[in-house]
Amino acid sequence: MHLKFSALLLLWTSAALAGCTASGAIAAPPSSTTPAVGQVERTATPSAQLPIATATPCPPETCAPLAGPPGPPIRLVLPTPGAEPVSAWRPPLYPVPWALTTHDHFYFTHPISADEINWPVPNYRYGSQFGETNTIHTGIDIPAKFGTPVLAAGDGTVVWAGWGLFTGAVDDRKDPYGLSVAIRHDFGSQDHTLYTVYAHMSQLDVTEGQWVQAGEPIGQVGQTGFATGPHLHFEVRLDDSSFFTTRNPELWLVPPEGWGVLAGRVMTTGGRIMHYQQVILRAADNPDQFWVVYTYGPDTVHADEYYQENLVLSDLPAGKYTLQIPYFGYWFDFEIEIYPGRVTYFTYRGYQGLSTEPPPTPEAGEAVPTP
Ligand SMILES: [Zn+2]
Numbered sequence: 001m002h003l004k005f006s007a008l009l010l011l012w013t014s015a016a017l018a019g020c021t022a023s024g025a026i027a028a029p030p031s032s033t034t035p036a037v038g039q040v041e042r043t044a045t046p047s048a049q050l051p052i053a054t055a056t057p058c059p060p061e062t063c064a065p066l067a068g069p070p071g072p073p074i075r076l077v078l079p080t081p082g083a084e085p086v087s088a089w090r091p092p093l094y095p096v097p098w099a100l101t102t103h104d105h106f107y108f109t110h111p112i113s114a115d116e117i118n119w120p121v122p123n124y125r126y127g128s129q130f131g132e133t134n135t136i137h138t139g140i141d142i143p144a145k146f147g148t149p150v151l152a153a154g155d156g157t158v159v160w161a162g163w164g165l166f167t168g169a170v171d172d173r174k175d176p177y178g179l180s181v182a183i184r185h186d187f188g189s190q191d192h193t194l195y196t197v198y199a200h201m202s203q204l205d206v207t208e209g210q211w212v213q214a215g216e217p218i219g220q221v222g223q224t225g226f227a228t229g230p231h232l233h234f235e236v237r238l239d240d241s242s243f244f245t246t247r248n249p250e251l252w253l254v255p256p257e258g259w260g261v262l263a264g265r266v267m268t269t270g271g272r273i274m275h276y277q278q279v280i281l282r283a284a285d286n287p288d289q290f291w292v293v294y295t296y297g298p299d300t301v302h303a304d305e306y307y308q309e310n311l312v313l314s315d316l317p318a319g320k321y322t323l324q325i326p327y328f329g330y331w332f333d334f335e336i337e338i339y340p341g342r343v344t345y346f347t348y349r350g351y352q353g354l355s356t357e358p359p360p361t362p363e364a365g366e367a368v369p370t371p
Pocket of ligand 1: 233
C-alpha cells in the first residue's frame with residue numbers, strides 16, 4: 001500500500017521536477033525603480049495600515065486585456081520590448097533574522113551569494129504549475145552557473161547529504177532531487193522546526209550530521225536529478241523534512257535593504273480561493289516595468305499560517321505600484337505600496353475589490369482556515 005503510493009508519487013513528482021528549470025527569462029526588476037541604499041530608513045516603522053484601494057472596473061469598450069489570456073507561466077517572457085533595461089544590481093541583504101512585524105519571518109539568508117543572481121526565476125515560483133501538467137512547484141529556482149557555491153541559508157545540522165532525498169532511498173541515483181542537502185535549523189518559528197533543502201547540486205561539501213553556519217558553502221550548483229538546466233532548487237519546510245510540508249521560500253528569505261515583499265490572498269467575490277490566477281504588478285513611476293505572477297495551484301503547496309496567501313512576489317524595490325487583476329473579462333487596477341523590509345499584504349475578493357487590512361490574528365487554539 002505504502003509502496004504503491006510511493007511509486008505513484010514518484011511518477012508524479014518526476015514529472016514535476018522535470019520542469020524544475022532555470023531556462024527562460026532571468027528578468028531582473030529595473031534599476032530605474034531601485035532606491036539607493038542610503039535613501040532607505042531601515043529603522044523606520046512602516047505604517048501598520050495601508051490605505052484601502054477602491055476597485056475600478058474597466059469599461060469594456062476601453063479596456064483591452066493587458067497581456068492576452070493567461071497562459072502557462074513557463075512561457076512568459078519578461079520584460080516586454082521597450083521596457084527599461086534590467087539590472088542585476090541589488091542592495092545588500094538585511095541582517096538575519098529580520099522581522100519588522102510580528103508575523104514576518106525573514107530568517108534565512110540567500111543560498112547563492114550576493115555577487116551572483118540570487119533571486120527566484122520569476123515565472124516558475126512556488127506554487128507554479130509546470131507547463132500543461134497538474135504538477136506544482138514546491139520551491140523556488142535560482143538560476144546559476146555550474147559550480148557556483150551553494151550556501152547554507154541558516155545555522156543548523158545537515159540531516160541529508162547525497163542522492164535520494166525525495167525517495168528516501170540512500171544513494172538513489174534516480175532521485176529527482178539529485179545530489180541534495182537538507183538542513184535542520186538551530187532556530188524555529190514559534191513551535192515549528194525549520195528545514196531548508198538544496199537540490200540538483202553537482203558536488204556536495206558537507207556530510208550528514210555536520211553542523212553548518214549561515215553562509216557556509218555546502219556544495220555547488222549543478223543539474224543532477226530532474227533538471228533541465230543548472231540551477232539551485234531551494235525549499236523551506238516546516239515541522240518535518242517532507243515534500244508535503246513546504247512553505248513559500250519568498251516569505252522566509254531576507255530581502256535586500258530597502259526592498260520588500262508582496263503577499264496576497266486572491267479570491268472570488270464569494271470568497272473562494274482562485275488557483276492559477278494571473279496578477280500583474282506595475283511600478284507606478286514606470287508602467288513599462290511589470291511583474292507577472294500566478295496564484296498557487298490547488299495541491300501540494302501550503303500557505304503561511306498567518307497570511308493564508310496564495311501569491312507571493314519578493315524582490316521588489318520599495319515604492320508605489322499598480323496591482324492589476326483580471327476578473328471575468330475585466331482588468332481591475334489598485335494602487336498598492338511596497339514598504340522596505342517587510343511584507344505588504346492584500347486580499348482581493350472579486351467585485352468586492354481589494355483590501356490591505358492585515359489578516360485577523362487567530363486566537364490561541366482556533367483553527368486557521370486553509371485555502
Ligand atoms: Zn525547482
